[in-house]
Amino acid sequence: MAEQMCAVVYLGPEQIELRSLPVPEPKEGELLVRVRAALTCGTDVKTYRRGHPKFPPPFVFGHEFGGDVVAVGEGVNAFREGMRVTANVFAECGECFYCQREQGNLCANLVYNFGAFAEYMIIPASIVRRTTFEIPAHIAYAEAALLEPLVTVVHGWHKAAVQPGETVAIIGAGGPISLLFIQLLLHNGAGQVIAIGHSSSRLAVAKELGATQVINAKKTDTITAIREWTRGYGADVVIECAGTKSSWETSVEVVRRGGRVLWFGGLPGGTKVEVDAARVHYGEIDLLNMHGGTAAEAHEAFDLIVSGGVKAAPLLSGEVPLEQVESALKRMIAGEAVKLVVLP
Numbered sequence: 589m590a591e592q593m594c595a596v597v598y599l600g601p602e603q604i605e606l607r608s609l610p611v612p613e614p615k616e617g618e619l620l621v622r623v624r625a626a627l628t629c630g631t632d633v634k635t636y637r638r639g640h641p642k643f644p645p646p647f648v649f650g651h652e653f654g655g656d657v658v659a660v661g662e663g664v665n666a667f668r669e670g671m672r673v674t675a676n677v678f679a680e681c682g683e684c685f686y687c688q689r690e691q692g693n694l695c696a697n698l699v700y701n702f703g704a705f706a707e708y709m710i711i712p713a714s715i716v717r718r719t720t721f722e723i724p725a726h727i728a729y730a731e732a733a734l735l736e737p738l739v740t741v742v743h744g745w746h747k748a749a750v751q752p753g754e755t756v757a758i759i760g761a762g763g764p765i766s767l768l769f770i771q772l773l774l775h776n777g778a779g780q781v782i783a784i785g786h787s788s789s790r791l792a793v794a795k796e797l798g799a800t801q802v803i804n805a806k807k808t809d810t811i812t813a814i815r816e817w818t819r820g821y822g823a824d825v826v827i828e829c830a831g832t833k834s835s836w837e838t839s840v841e842v843v844r845r846g847g848r849v850l851w852f853g854g855l856p857g858g859t860k861v862e863v864d865a866a867r868v869h870y871g872e873i874d875l876l877n878m879h880g881g882t883a884a885e886a887h888e889a890f891d892l893i894v895s896g897g898v899k900a901a902p903l904l905s906g907e908v909p910l911e912q913v914e915s916a917l918k919r920m921i922a923g924e925a926v927k928l929v930v931l932p
Protein backbone atom coordinates (compact mmCIF):
# COMPACT_ATOMS: atom_id res chain seq x y z
CA MET A 589 0.00 0.00 0.00
CA ALA A 590 1.19 3.50 -0.87
CA GLU A 591 2.42 5.75 1.91
CA GLN A 592 -0.20 8.17 3.25
CA MET A 593 -0.06 11.95 3.64
CA CYS A 594 -2.21 14.70 5.16
CA ALA A 595 -3.91 17.01 2.66
CA VAL A 596 -6.52 19.76 2.82
CA VAL A 597 -9.29 18.82 0.38
CA TYR A 598 -11.67 21.42 -1.04
CA LEU A 599 -15.21 20.03 -1.19
CA GLY A 600 -17.25 23.14 -2.03
CA PRO A 601 -18.00 26.64 -0.73
CA GLU A 602 -17.08 26.83 2.98
CA GLN A 603 -16.30 23.10 3.04
CA ILE A 604 -12.75 21.98 3.43
CA GLU A 605 -11.49 18.89 5.18
CA LEU A 606 -8.17 17.48 6.33
CA ARG A 607 -7.87 13.98 4.85
CA SER A 608 -5.37 11.17 4.59
CA LEU A 609 -4.50 10.47 0.93
CA PRO A 610 -1.91 8.26 -0.74
CA VAL A 611 1.35 10.03 -1.56
CA PRO A 612 1.24 10.46 -5.36
CA GLU A 613 3.94 9.04 -7.62
CA PRO A 614 5.56 11.18 -10.30
CA LYS A 615 4.84 10.09 -13.88
CA GLU A 616 7.00 10.93 -16.88
CA GLY A 617 8.24 14.53 -16.76
CA GLU A 618 6.77 15.20 -13.30
CA LEU A 619 8.28 16.00 -9.90
CA LEU A 620 7.13 14.89 -6.45
CA VAL A 621 7.76 17.67 -3.94
CA ARG A 622 7.69 17.60 -0.14
CA VAL A 623 5.94 20.91 0.60
CA ARG A 624 7.90 22.95 3.17
CA ALA A 625 5.82 26.14 3.08
CA ALA A 626 2.62 27.12 1.28
CA LEU A 627 0.83 30.46 1.26
CA THR A 628 -2.84 31.36 1.49
CA CYS A 629 -3.97 33.53 -1.39
CA GLY A 630 -6.89 35.75 -2.41
CA THR A 631 -7.90 33.11 -4.97
CA ASP A 632 -8.14 30.53 -2.16
CA VAL A 633 -10.39 32.93 -0.26
CA LYS A 634 -12.62 33.49 -3.31
CA THR A 635 -12.81 29.74 -3.95
CA TYR A 636 -13.55 29.03 -0.29
CA ARG A 637 -16.43 31.53 -0.33
CA ARG A 638 -18.08 30.88 -3.68
CA GLY A 639 -16.30 28.06 -5.54
CA HIS A 640 -14.10 28.32 -8.62
CA PRO A 641 -15.64 28.62 -12.11
CA LYS A 642 -12.98 26.38 -13.72
CA PHE A 643 -12.30 23.71 -11.10
CA PRO A 644 -15.03 21.44 -9.78
CA PRO A 645 -14.39 19.92 -6.32
CA PRO A 646 -12.99 17.83 -4.81
CA PHE A 647 -9.33 18.78 -5.18
CA VAL A 648 -6.39 19.34 -2.86
CA PHE A 649 -6.40 23.04 -2.01
CA GLY A 650 -3.53 25.55 -2.21
CA HIS A 651 -1.19 26.52 -5.05
CA GLU A 652 1.63 28.76 -3.74
CA PHE A 653 4.49 26.75 -2.29
CA GLY A 654 8.18 26.05 -1.83
CA GLY A 655 9.51 22.57 -1.16
CA ASP A 656 12.06 19.84 -1.76
CA VAL A 657 12.13 17.49 -4.72
CA VAL A 658 11.82 13.97 -3.29
CA ALA A 659 11.24 11.96 -6.49
CA VAL A 660 11.77 12.68 -10.16
CA GLY A 661 9.70 11.29 -13.06
CA GLU A 662 11.32 9.67 -16.07
CA GLY A 663 12.91 12.10 -18.50
CA VAL A 664 13.41 15.01 -16.06
CA ASN A 665 16.96 16.32 -16.34
CA ALA A 666 16.77 19.87 -15.02
CA PHE A 667 15.81 18.85 -11.46
CA ARG A 668 16.96 16.16 -9.08
CA GLU A 669 16.17 14.85 -5.60
CA GLY A 670 17.04 17.23 -2.79
CA MET A 671 16.67 20.44 -4.83
CA ARG A 672 14.63 23.23 -3.26
CA VAL A 673 12.00 24.36 -5.78
CA THR A 674 8.96 26.51 -6.38
CA ALA A 675 6.66 26.58 -9.41
CA ASN A 676 3.99 28.75 -10.90
CA VAL A 677 0.40 27.52 -10.66
CA PHE A 678 0.05 27.37 -14.44
CA ALA A 679 2.08 26.86 -17.59
CA GLU A 680 1.27 27.52 -21.20
CA CYS A 681 1.63 24.97 -24.03
CA GLY A 682 3.93 27.15 -26.15
CA GLU A 683 2.23 26.07 -29.39
CA CYS A 684 -1.40 27.18 -29.62
CA PHE A 685 -2.86 30.24 -31.39
CA TYR A 686 -2.27 32.46 -28.31
CA CYS A 687 1.17 31.12 -27.45
CA GLN A 688 2.31 31.82 -31.01
CA ARG A 689 1.31 35.43 -30.40
CA GLU A 690 3.23 35.68 -27.12
CA GLN A 691 -0.01 35.64 -25.12
CA GLY A 692 0.73 32.47 -23.20
CA ASN A 693 -1.44 33.65 -20.30
CA LEU A 694 -4.44 33.13 -22.61
CA CYS A 695 -3.17 29.69 -23.75
CA ALA A 696 -5.93 27.37 -24.94
CA ASN A 697 -4.24 24.44 -23.17
CA LEU A 698 -3.14 25.99 -19.85
CA VAL A 699 -2.11 23.37 -17.31
CA TYR A 700 -2.84 24.19 -13.65
CA ASN A 701 -1.21 22.90 -10.54
CA PHE A 702 -3.07 22.60 -7.25
CA GLY A 703 -2.36 20.68 -4.10
CA ALA A 704 0.04 22.79 -2.04
CA PHE A 705 -1.88 22.44 1.26
CA ALA A 706 -0.54 18.90 1.64
CA GLU A 707 2.62 17.17 2.75
CA TYR A 708 3.46 16.16 -0.82
CA MET A 709 2.41 17.42 -4.24
CA ILE A 710 3.07 16.62 -7.89
CA ILE A 711 4.32 19.27 -10.31
CA PRO A 712 2.87 18.50 -13.77
CA ALA A 713 5.30 17.98 -16.67
CA SER A 714 4.62 21.17 -18.62
CA ILE A 715 5.04 23.24 -15.44
CA VAL A 716 8.30 21.40 -14.70
CA ARG A 717 9.47 22.31 -18.21
CA ARG A 718 8.42 25.96 -18.26
CA THR A 719 7.76 27.51 -14.86
CA THR A 720 9.58 25.58 -12.13
CA PHE A 721 12.61 27.17 -10.46
CA GLU A 722 15.38 26.09 -8.14
CA ILE A 723 15.35 28.26 -5.00
CA PRO A 724 18.80 29.66 -4.12
CA ALA A 725 20.05 29.12 -0.56
CA HIS A 726 19.46 32.72 0.60
CA ILE A 727 15.72 32.63 -0.22
CA ALA A 728 13.28 30.98 2.22
CA TYR A 729 10.61 28.55 0.98
CA ALA A 730 7.83 30.99 1.94
CA GLU A 731 9.50 33.85 0.06
CA ALA A 732 9.84 31.77 -3.09
CA ALA A 733 6.19 30.75 -2.74
CA LEU A 734 5.25 34.31 -3.62
CA LEU A 735 5.99 33.51 -7.27
CA GLU A 736 2.44 33.06 -8.59
CA PRO A 737 0.90 36.32 -7.34
CA LEU A 738 4.03 38.18 -8.43
CA VAL A 739 3.75 36.75 -11.97
CA THR A 740 0.29 38.30 -12.32
CA VAL A 741 1.55 41.60 -10.91
CA VAL A 742 4.47 41.65 -13.37
CA HIS A 743 1.96 40.97 -16.17
CA GLY A 744 -0.26 43.83 -14.96
CA TRP A 745 2.72 46.15 -14.73
CA HIS A 746 3.64 45.37 -18.35
CA LYS A 747 0.06 45.94 -19.44
CA ALA A 748 -0.20 49.30 -17.67
CA ALA A 749 3.26 50.29 -19.03
CA VAL A 750 3.93 52.56 -16.05
CA GLN A 751 6.63 55.12 -16.87
CA PRO A 752 9.18 56.54 -14.42
CA GLY A 753 7.76 59.53 -12.56
CA GLU A 754 4.11 58.67 -13.13
CA THR A 755 1.50 58.85 -10.37
CA VAL A 756 -0.30 55.56 -9.79
CA ALA A 757 -3.42 55.15 -7.67
CA ILE A 758 -4.15 51.65 -6.35
CA ILE A 759 -7.77 51.03 -5.42
CA GLY A 760 -8.37 48.12 -3.06
CA ALA A 761 -4.97 48.49 -1.46
CA GLY A 762 -3.86 46.43 1.53
CA GLY A 763 -4.15 42.97 0.03
CA PRO A 764 -1.11 41.02 -1.18
CA ILE A 765 -1.51 42.00 -4.85
CA SER A 766 -1.51 45.71 -4.06
CA LEU A 767 1.50 45.35 -1.75
CA LEU A 768 3.40 43.62 -4.57
CA PHE A 769 2.35 46.34 -7.02
CA ILE A 770 3.60 49.05 -4.65
CA GLN A 771 7.01 47.41 -4.42
CA LEU A 772 7.31 46.71 -8.15
CA LEU A 773 6.19 50.22 -9.12
CA LEU A 774 8.57 51.98 -6.75
CA HIS A 775 11.41 49.60 -7.68
CA ASN A 776 10.92 50.74 -11.28
CA GLY A 777 10.75 54.46 -10.66
CA ALA A 778 7.05 55.33 -10.34
CA GLY A 779 6.77 58.90 -9.05
CA GLN A 780 4.02 58.54 -6.50
CA VAL A 781 1.88 55.64 -5.41
CA ILE A 782 -1.44 56.47 -3.77
CA ALA A 783 -2.96 53.50 -1.93
CA ILE A 784 -6.72 53.50 -1.29
CA GLY A 785 -8.10 50.78 1.01
CA HIS A 786 -10.47 49.95 3.83
CA SER A 787 -8.22 48.61 6.58
CA SER A 788 -5.98 50.98 8.55
CA SER A 789 -3.64 48.18 9.61
CA ARG A 790 -3.20 46.96 6.04
CA LEU A 791 -2.75 50.52 4.77
CA ALA A 792 0.00 50.92 7.35
CA VAL A 793 1.88 48.09 5.58
CA ALA A 794 1.37 49.92 2.27
CA LYS A 795 2.87 53.03 3.84
CA GLU A 796 5.81 51.03 5.22
CA LEU A 797 6.52 49.72 1.72
CA GLY A 798 6.78 53.28 0.44
CA ALA A 799 3.28 54.30 -0.68
CA THR A 800 3.41 58.09 -0.96
CA GLN A 801 -0.10 58.56 0.36
CA VAL A 802 -2.60 56.19 1.93
CA ILE A 803 -6.32 56.93 1.88
CA ASN A 804 -8.83 55.08 4.05
CA ALA A 805 -11.96 54.87 1.88
CA LYS A 806 -14.08 54.34 5.00
CA LYS A 807 -13.17 57.79 6.25
CA THR A 808 -12.53 59.85 3.11
CA ASP A 809 -14.27 60.10 -0.25
CA THR A 810 -11.88 58.36 -2.68
CA ILE A 811 -12.72 60.45 -5.74
CA THR A 812 -12.28 63.79 -3.94
CA ALA A 813 -9.09 62.66 -2.21
CA ILE A 814 -7.37 61.46 -5.40
CA ARG A 815 -8.37 64.55 -7.35
CA GLU A 816 -7.02 66.76 -4.56
CA TRP A 817 -3.78 64.81 -4.38
CA THR A 818 -3.28 65.12 -8.16
CA ARG A 819 -4.12 68.85 -8.42
CA GLY A 820 -7.50 68.06 -9.95
CA TYR A 821 -6.14 66.03 -12.87
CA GLY A 822 -6.48 62.46 -11.61
CA ALA A 823 -3.80 59.77 -11.57
CA ASP A 824 -1.75 58.83 -14.66
CA VAL A 825 -2.53 55.19 -13.99
CA VAL A 826 -5.21 53.61 -11.78
CA ILE A 827 -4.86 49.97 -10.78
CA GLU A 828 -8.05 48.36 -9.49
CA CYS A 829 -7.31 45.47 -7.12
CA ALA A 830 -10.52 45.23 -5.11
CA GLY A 831 -12.52 43.24 -7.65
CA THR A 832 -15.84 45.00 -7.05
CA LYS A 833 -18.16 46.68 -9.53
CA SER A 834 -18.04 49.96 -7.64
CA SER A 835 -14.25 50.07 -7.56
CA TRP A 836 -14.10 49.31 -11.30
CA GLU A 837 -16.38 52.31 -11.84
CA THR A 838 -14.53 54.53 -9.38
CA SER A 839 -11.22 53.80 -11.10
CA VAL A 840 -12.51 55.45 -14.30
CA GLU A 841 -13.51 58.53 -12.29
CA VAL A 842 -10.08 59.08 -10.75
CA VAL A 843 -7.80 58.58 -13.78
CA ARG A 844 -6.61 61.66 -15.64
CA ARG A 845 -7.50 62.44 -19.28
CA GLY A 846 -5.09 60.46 -21.43
CA GLY A 847 -4.42 58.03 -18.57
CA ARG A 848 -4.78 54.27 -18.17
CA VAL A 849 -7.00 52.14 -15.97
CA LEU A 850 -5.97 48.56 -15.25
CA TRP A 851 -8.81 46.38 -14.03
CA PHE A 852 -6.87 43.71 -12.14
CA GLY A 853 -9.56 42.31 -9.85
CA GLY A 854 -11.91 40.03 -11.79
CA LEU A 855 -15.71 40.20 -11.45
CA PRO A 856 -18.18 37.31 -11.78
CA GLY A 857 -19.53 36.59 -15.29
CA GLY A 858 -22.62 38.61 -16.17
CA THR A 859 -21.55 41.67 -14.15
CA LYS A 860 -22.25 44.91 -16.03
CA VAL A 861 -20.04 47.91 -15.33
CA GLU A 862 -21.15 51.47 -16.11
CA VAL A 863 -18.65 54.03 -17.32
CA ASP A 864 -19.25 57.48 -18.76
CA ALA A 865 -18.65 56.92 -22.49
CA ALA A 866 -17.89 60.58 -23.16
CA ARG A 867 -15.35 60.73 -20.36
CA VAL A 868 -13.61 57.62 -21.65
CA HIS A 869 -13.78 58.54 -25.36
CA TYR A 870 -13.04 62.28 -25.40
CA GLY A 871 -10.66 61.93 -22.48
CA GLU A 872 -8.73 59.18 -24.31
CA ILE A 873 -8.79 56.90 -21.29
CA ASP A 874 -7.37 53.45 -21.97
CA LEU A 875 -9.27 50.66 -20.20
CA LEU A 876 -6.90 47.72 -19.75
CA ASN A 877 -7.62 44.18 -18.56
CA MET A 878 -5.45 41.29 -17.63
CA HIS A 879 -5.45 37.75 -16.32
CA GLY A 880 -2.53 35.58 -15.20
CA GLY A 881 0.90 35.96 -16.77
CA THR A 882 3.23 34.29 -19.26
CA ALA A 883 6.10 31.87 -18.69
CA ALA A 884 8.52 34.67 -19.59
CA GLU A 885 6.95 36.80 -16.85
CA ALA A 886 7.31 33.93 -14.39
CA HIS A 887 11.07 34.07 -15.02
CA GLU A 888 11.02 37.84 -14.51
CA ALA A 889 9.04 37.46 -11.27
CA PHE A 890 11.36 34.78 -9.92
CA ASP A 891 14.39 37.01 -10.65
CA LEU A 892 12.73 39.82 -8.68
CA ILE A 893 12.33 37.55 -5.65
CA VAL A 894 15.92 36.31 -5.87
CA SER A 895 17.40 39.81 -6.31
CA GLY A 896 15.34 41.26 -3.45
CA GLY A 897 13.55 43.70 -5.80
CA VAL A 898 10.36 42.52 -4.15
CA LYS A 899 10.22 41.48 -0.51
CA ALA A 900 7.90 38.84 0.90
CA ALA A 901 8.23 39.50 4.63
CA PRO A 902 5.79 42.44 4.84
CA LEU A 903 3.09 40.25 3.27
CA LEU A 904 3.46 37.29 5.61
CA SER A 905 1.30 37.66 8.70
CA GLY A 906 2.19 34.44 10.53
CA GLU A 907 2.45 30.66 10.34
CA VAL A 908 -0.21 27.96 10.73
CA PRO A 909 -0.25 24.14 10.50
CA LEU A 910 -2.33 22.29 7.86
CA GLU A 911 -5.16 21.75 10.37
CA GLN A 912 -5.70 25.52 10.54
CA VAL A 913 -6.06 26.37 6.84
CA GLU A 914 -9.78 27.09 7.26
CA SER A 915 -9.27 29.47 10.18
CA ALA A 916 -6.38 31.06 8.25
CA LEU A 917 -8.76 31.82 5.36
CA LYS A 918 -11.25 33.26 7.84
CA ARG A 919 -8.53 35.52 9.25
CA MET A 920 -7.86 36.76 5.72
CA ILE A 921 -11.57 37.42 5.13
CA ALA A 922 -11.70 39.41 8.39
CA GLY A 923 -8.77 41.52 7.19
CA GLU A 924 -6.58 40.32 10.09
CA ALA A 925 -3.92 38.77 7.84
CA VAL A 926 -2.43 39.57 4.43
CA LYS A 927 -1.09 36.07 3.74
CA LEU A 928 -0.43 33.18 6.09
CA VAL A 929 2.31 30.62 5.77
CA VAL A 930 0.99 27.05 5.97
CA LEU A 931 3.58 24.59 7.28
CA PRO A 932 2.63 21.00 6.38
Ligand SMILES: [Zn+2]
Pocket residue numbers: 629630631632651652736737
Ligand atom coordinates in the same frame (compact mmCIF):
# COMPACT_ATOMS: atom_id res chain seq x y z
ZN1 LIG B 1 -2.32 32.64 -5.55
Ligand SMILES: [Zn+2]
Pocket residue numbers: 680681682683684685686687692695696697698
Ligand atom coordinates in the same frame (compact mmCIF):
# COMPACT_ATOMS: atom_id res chain seq x y z
ZN1 LIG C 1 -0.80 27.60 -25.69
